[in-house]
Amino acid sequence: MRRTARPLTATALAVAAAALAAAPAHGAPAGDLRVSPGSVEPGAHVTVRTSACGQDGAAAGDASAVGAGAFTLAPGRYETAASGRFRVPPSAQPGTYEITATCAGSGRRVTGDLVVTLTAGHEQVHPRGSVKTGVGGALGPDPVQTAAGVAALAVAAAGGTWLLHRRARGDGI
Numbered sequence: 001m002r003r004t005a006r007p008l009t010a011t012a013l014a015v016a017a018a019a020l021a022a023a024p025a026h027g028a029p030a031g032d033l034r035v036s037p038g039s040v041e042p043g044a045h046v047t048v049r050t051s052a053c054g055q056d057g058a059a060a061g062d063a064s065a066v067g068a069g070a071f072t073l074a075p076g077r078y079e080t081a082a083s084g085r086f087r088v089p090p091s092a093q094p095g096t097y098e099i100t101a102t103c104a105g106s107g108r109r110v111t112g113d114l115v116v117t118l119t120a121g122h123e124q125v126h127p128r129g130s131v132k133t134g135v136g137g138a139l140g141p142d143p144v145q146t147a148a149g150v151a152a153l154a155v156a157a158a159g160g161t162w163l164l165h166r167r168a169r170g171d172g173i
Contacts, residue, residue, distance in 0.1 A: 032050065032052070032110055032111075032112060033048060033049075033050045033052075033099060033100070033101050033110040033111055033112030034048070034049045034050065034112060035047075035048055035099055035112040035113065035114045036048075036049070038113070038114065038115060039114075039115040039116075039117055040088055040114065040115070040116060040117070041088075041116070041117060041118065041119065042088055042089065042090045042091065042092040042116060043087070043088060043089070043090040044087070044088050045085055045086070045087050045088075046063075046085065046086055046087075046088060046099075046114060047083060047084075047085050048061055048071075048073060048083065048084050048085070048086070048099060048101065048112065049073075049081045049082070049083040050073065050081055050082055050083075050101055050110050051080055051081040051082075052101075052103060052108055052110045053073075053075075053082050053101075053103035053104065053105065053106065053108065054103075054105070054106075055075065055080050056075055057075065057082060057103050057104060057105050057106070058072065058073060058074050058075065058082055058103075058104045059072075059073040059082050059084075059101040059102060059103050059104060059110075060072065060073070060101065060102050060104065061073050061084050061086065061099065061100070061101045062099070062100045062101070062102075063086045063088075063097075063099050063114075065097040065098050065099065066088055066089070066092050066097040066099070066114060066116060067088075067089045067091065067092055068086040068087060068088060068089060069086075071084045071085065071086040072084050073101055082101075084101075088114075088116060092116050093116065094116050094117055094118055095115075095116055096113050096114070096115050096116075097113070097114045097115075097116065098111050098112075098113060098114075099111065099112050099113070099114050
């Protein structure tokens with residue numbers, strides 16, 4: 001059993017390390033389009049910033065996906081990023097929209113996402129309670145069903161342990 005445990009452990013650690021190395025870093029990388037706020041109601045104003053165009057670079061923004069049309073991003077007096085604003089139309093439907101900006105000098109195109117919701121982020125309603133799926137749940141309203149499920153899991157665990165113990169002793173199955 002120890003002979004197989006070591007290679008399996010090494011394989012599991014290698015897979016976990018590879019997954020962590022491939023995972024994207026949190027936060028926006030330099031040069032991306034930052035949309036603030038990221039989630040808005042129809043009719044709200046949105047600010048867009050990017051440092052992809054350089055310190056003195058302007059950009060042409062495009063929010064036509066959400067129905068707002070074109071807007072301009074210009075570098076601020078004391079900022080290193082170009083920024084611009086647009087208004088989400090009151091007729092915008094809920095969903096995620098891609099906002100783009102194209103740098104005037106280099107032609108580089110950067111994108112960012114805008115989420116349009118029916119309620120503002122600070123007013124969103126968070127669900128409570130269990131989901132009524134018809135299958136039940138571990139903390140459902142019926143304690144008898146919960147106890148029966150726990151008992152079934154305990155019997156399965158005990159049976160599996162007994163079988164593994166017999167196999168390790170060499171009794172056969």
